[in-house]
Amino acid sequence: MKIAIINDTHFGARNDNSNFNEYFYKFCDDIFFPTLKKNNIKTCIHLGDLMDRRKFVSYKTSRDFRKRFVSPFVEMGIDLHIMIGNHDTFYKNTNDVNSVVELLGGRHNNIKIYSEAEEVVFDDTKILFLPWINNQNTFSSEKIIKKTDAEVCMGHLEIAGFQMMKGLVNEHGLSKSIFRKFDSVFSGHFHIKSDDGHIYYLGAPYEIYWNDCDDKKG
Template sequence: MKIALLNDTHFGARNDNPAFIKYFNRFYDEIFFPYLAEHNITNLIHLGDVVDRRKFINYNTAHNFQEKFWKRLWDNKIDTHIILGNHDTYYKNTNSVNFTHLIKTFDGVHEPFIYEKPATINFDGLDILLLPWICPETEEESLHAIDNSNAQIAMGHLEVKGFEMHKGHFNEHGLEISQFNRFEKVLSGHFHRKSDNGTIYYLGTQYEITWSDYRCPKGFHIFDTDTRELTRISNPIRMFRKIVYNDKKENYLKKDIQEFNNTHIKVIVEEKTDVNQFNDFLDRLHNDISTYEVNVIEDSYNINATADVNVLDQGEDTKTFLENYINSLDTELDKGKLVAHMREFYNEVQDK
């Protein structure tokens, strides 16, 4: 049996921005559902963070989710299993109040299967341990399942130390890698950057969501229960593009700009000797194609110019807001150190 794997789809991301709704839909319309149909794949496991906001969902986002994703799974008879992620739950201490209470199958009886607590499920003769987001209510049961399940394969929405969350930012919290030594493979959502250590595989997001995803490989995965092989299906559709402007090296009056259509663009000025040519080029980006944003950066050390403020509006606490802001920065600075300093300053203020 071949099982399609999705994770961190984040429906409603970026303040329910219509441009991102359109961009996400292209992945489902042009890549995901056509691939499933072509290869006759009728099973799906979603590894958590189906939606973006923990506290509420926008009506337009909910409608798009139903029409472009949920109903199509039903119409195509895709056997769907959903492991809850941290963005899918309202409270932080329990998974019991979550977005899936709003979605039922169209006959109200059958799939999808929703997992609020750990469960070992047999897929075509192979036991797989499914691990939703570990919260205080499920921690003891989850750790017991990790230690005692007979499954050799685990899939979940996990927070494991030592893995890269975003470029240059490694996670320092959560479970130890050694806790999963007994498994042959562990496949997880949660971190948006694809990485692995040979046993634990963070699959990364299907598409770009923030500037932190720039040039980070995107796609979804197929897991084969017979061979236990994991295959990545690439998504080449990009939302974020950079142009390093140097008119000593290139004539921008003749530059083909169609590849930048329907994207967010950063124009990083390296050399600008002809102001008229520069202004004409910007006019073409604004008027000759459809761009969502054109941000000119003439000071590469201007952190504010690299930040993605929309990532903040996710219904989280202040400290998480600040961490999201830092993680969204498009910078070569050490984000781990920035986050550590932020936490230190935040705690000092809280103690006063």
């Protein structure tokens, strides 16, 4: 089974800037969806920060999102699994109110949204999904991490010891040690690609801010 992974798309970034919007969808139109079609990929996982602005989304951004990102998944018959990232949430201490559920919840049979930690099986491989961890779900997230027998973990994680951007290492957040039980860990959140051979930050698919300059994307 082949699974595509994408994260930190940040639709609506830079105050719904139309130039950035077109640039983001150029990646989707020219690279992302053609790659899924060429390789006959029928499952995609989004690791969070689907949208950018926490408090609202413009009509234009939501229309483009529906027509240019969501519709291709529906038309191509691709299952899309979306985890909630910190930019998707209205409140900082809970995932309960989020843009993804408000825009997509219950509208498409092939799209599933994860606001809380959950084990998901693809063929014979169990994967632990960890959406954004906050004050409300810290205990339940830590509990399922300890309990799970999943081989792989995917999430929108803030793990200490990885670069947030070039030259700036995150010194706070989750300890690497709690993820030792997994064969591999894949995460969104930090826009720069990095890994320690076990935990992989996949990076944003395209440049969004000046600190993305000269970072390898895609």
